[in-house]
Amino acid sequence: MTVRIGRWVLWFGMVALVTAVLVPVRSEADQSYIPLAYLLIVLGGSLGAGHRLGFALATVSFLVIDFFLQTPYNRVLTFGRPADFVTLAAFYAVAGVASRLLASARHERDLALLRAEQVTALSLERERLIAEVEHVAALREAERMKDFVLTSVSHDLRTPLTTIKALAQEEQRTGTSRAAEIEEQADRLSGMVSDLLDLSRLRSGTFGVEAELNAAEDVIGAAIRQVQGILNGRTVSAVIDARAPALYGHFDFLLTLRILGNLIENALKVTAPGSAVEVSPSRDERGLVIGVADRGPGVPEVERERIFEPFYRPQGGPPDHGRAGLGLAIARALAEAQGGSIGSRPRAGGGTVFEVILPAADEPGPDPQPGPGRILVDS
């Protein structure tokens, strides 16, 4: 603002100065040079400070010429000659053209500055994006490496375990008394390998969940089949009401199978030979509920939640109780990954019921159109 006022003062000062110089010599001076002097001022002012000052200088200069420097002297708007208006028009034209040139020069300058800023911003953005892409690629590579390491670790651990197991079984047939223990420990180690792999996959979120329509009794049947080898005189039975309609849920078959496997294994650990673990589906307002019931010592109220923590061992429990205490933690994480939950409650008459709650589903609608049907002929 002060700069602008300063400019106005400067240029009007120039007008005053030129006038002061010309007035004493006005009678001798060539009349055609006088407007030229002022024209230079108008031009300078327009270029220096824009069209407002330009037009103001043009108007004032015209009036000053008219008043002081043109006969009759000291009278305004004498309109002596039409050429005077040509002078005025020339002043305005100069002011207009000069300030337009100035404005467009400024505009170009601003534009150039803006472009420069944009270029800077874009190059920064580009650098940021490149860094981001590199970061994502690095993360993906790390994830891939981790998967690769987990897969090879599991392969590298399982192959020697298979050999140990096979050798132990061979020794058992020849009557070596401790061979059965070797096999048992190899099984335990292999269970721990699976658990640790699962837990690390769950933690890193690389566990794929494929929730689909499934019958509760299908997954229960598969789970019971899976534990046949570790029964040791105990039984696991499915309690299904065959008169009621089958119960369906929306869940991942393999993950749910894993959950039930862990729960049934746990239940078997506290079940005496000759007793049974019961697995039964039901449906209530919480969803599809699959219960695994044992007749074990029960879970004290204070431990009801803590038993789902990784590596948690119940107070006074045997040292080898559970596989490094991961089974229930994995079961809970797997249930939650499918939008379900898991909990336990005391069983009427003693023992515990572990309940997996999964999203319930109704039996689906009509089939796709039955096709001609290709009969499978075994080769």
Added chain:
Amino acid sequence: MTEPGCILVIDDEPQIRRALKNALGEVFERVVEAGTATEGIDLAATAQPDLIILDLGLPDMPGVEVCQEIRRWAATPIIVLSARHAEQEKVSLLTAGADDYVTKPFSTRELIARVQAHLRRARAQHTIPSDGPLEVGDLTIDLARRVIARGEERLRLTPIEWNILRALVMAAGRTLTHRQIFEAVWGRGPGDPQQYLRVHVTNLRRKIEPNPGAPRYVVTEPGVGYRFELTA
């Protein structure tokens, strides 16, 4: 006292090969072994084994290709050994012609039981569809006359349930993938085979199984498909 039969073991780990040879040798007449896929394929042709045990981690050829190669000229049952517990791999191997899939570490007892089951199935193969009714457990299944009974009671199946049962029985002892069963029943076509199949298998089990929550006949191979058990 050994059973007749020749078992070919293809595995690159000498210890596993030795252990399997010892365990199988106590049960079966003859056990031959190969350390590479190439050698295994050659032996499959020359030794005429009754069953092949194939490890997937062979250095010279992927397991799926070994299965396909052998299947080009032989129907010998193939049991695959894998260290990976991957259902997708099972599906592709079964589709490539393998008959069974055993995950490491396995017990040799279990493996021998499976070998015996597959040998029995392979021998009974020709008798199943043609030779009158098949009796398994308390079930009598007559594929030709489309009749199924549990004890004295005749069971009523829907056409789809019957088609599923027929597909499974004709491949008894061998796991059929969801896709294979779906194609046998509905024909080739789009659609989610698993969802419909699960519902019909659930209904079928409720008719033929003593306890649908612990099936003896139609068993689930998790993530892969279903299998009809002859040894129920």
